Amino acid sequence: MIKERLRRLYLRAYDRQMDRRLGVSTCEPKGWKTPVETPNSQFQDATASQPTWYRQLESIDDWLHMDACDHLVDLGCGRGRVLVWAAQQGQGRVSGVEAVSSLAKDAQANLEGLSIPNQVHCQDAADYRFSDETILFFFNPFGAFTMAAVMDNLASNLEENPRLIRIIYRWDHHHQLFQTLPWIERVENRGRSSLWRINPPRKA
Numbered sequence: 001m002i003k004e005r006l007r008r009l010y011l012r013a014y015d016r017q018m019d020r021r022l023g024v025s026t027c028e029p030k031g032w033k034t035p036v037e038t039p040n041s042q043f044q045d046a047t048a049s050q051p052t053w054y055r056q057l058e059s060i061d062d063w064l065h066m067d068a069c070d071h072l073v074d075l076g077c078g079r080g081r082v083l084v085w086a087a088q089q090g091q092g093r094v095s096g097v098e099a100v101s102s103l104a105k106d107a108q109a110n111l112e113g114l115s116i117p118n119q120v121h122c123q124d125a126a127d128y129r130f131s132d133e134t135i136l137f138f139f140n141p142f143g144a145f146t147m148a149a150v151m152d153n154l155a156s157n158l159e160e161n162p163r164l165i166r167i168i169y170r171w172d173h174h175h176q177l178f179q180t181l182p183w184i185e186r187v188e189n190r191g192r193s194s195l196w197r198i199n200p201p202r203k204a
């Protein structure tokens with residue numbers, strides 16, 4: 001118990017230090033509580049809003065590697081920490097989808113000044129229409145209903161635009177829903193995170 005408290009204190013202090021270093025504000029402000037209702041969410045199954053610890057982002061840095069043609073989207077991006085972190089690589093594009101408008105606004109502010117193209121969509125992830133994304137990030141953002149809608153939209157998009165996609169899922173409670181996607185396989189587990197790959201066959 002004490003060990004866990006100390007660990008959290010350390011991780012929080014590290015987060016604040018990293019925010020300062022990156023010139024952003026992605027930590028939860030003191031006293032901030034996840035809204036009981038998320039007006040933009042049709043299924044009302046949002047989980048608590050908390051950012052991924054920077055330490056944990058460091059531990060999956062290789063999964064987050066972006067090439068110039070990569071487009072990363074964080075579904076449930078909060079204040080945009082993952083996007084800011086990935087954008088440090090200096091290539092590719094990043095997008096965030098966030099249902100809570102105050103968080104989306106904060107994310108937008110945090111992304112200002114990034115050296116790569118970026119966008120924040122303030123909307124329900126269930127309605128997000130995929131285009132050319134190649135890396136999807138989820139950190140336990142919502143429940144099975146929203147996740148099922150997201151998977152449905154992704155499956156339709158893959159029919160139109162089959163492509164190689166990496167999915168990073170932290171605290172992967174609803175990973176069974178991934179099985180509805182074509183050409184998907186689980187590549188690796190690391191702690192409470194899993195890495196998936198959608199790998200359509202090449203056209204002859």
Ligand SMILES: C[S@@+](CC[C@H](N)C(=O)[O-])C[C@H]1O[C@@H](n2cnc3c(N)ncnc32)[C@H](O)[C@@H]1O
Nearest residue numbers: 046049050051052076077078099124125139141
């Ligand atoms: C656990 S936080 C993760 C934040 C960020 N991805 C990270 O790892 O630092 C999950 C976020 O998903 C958002 N969220 C929940 N349900 C949503 C929905 N239906 N559509 C879009 N965003 C949603 C929450 O408001 C919250 O900010």
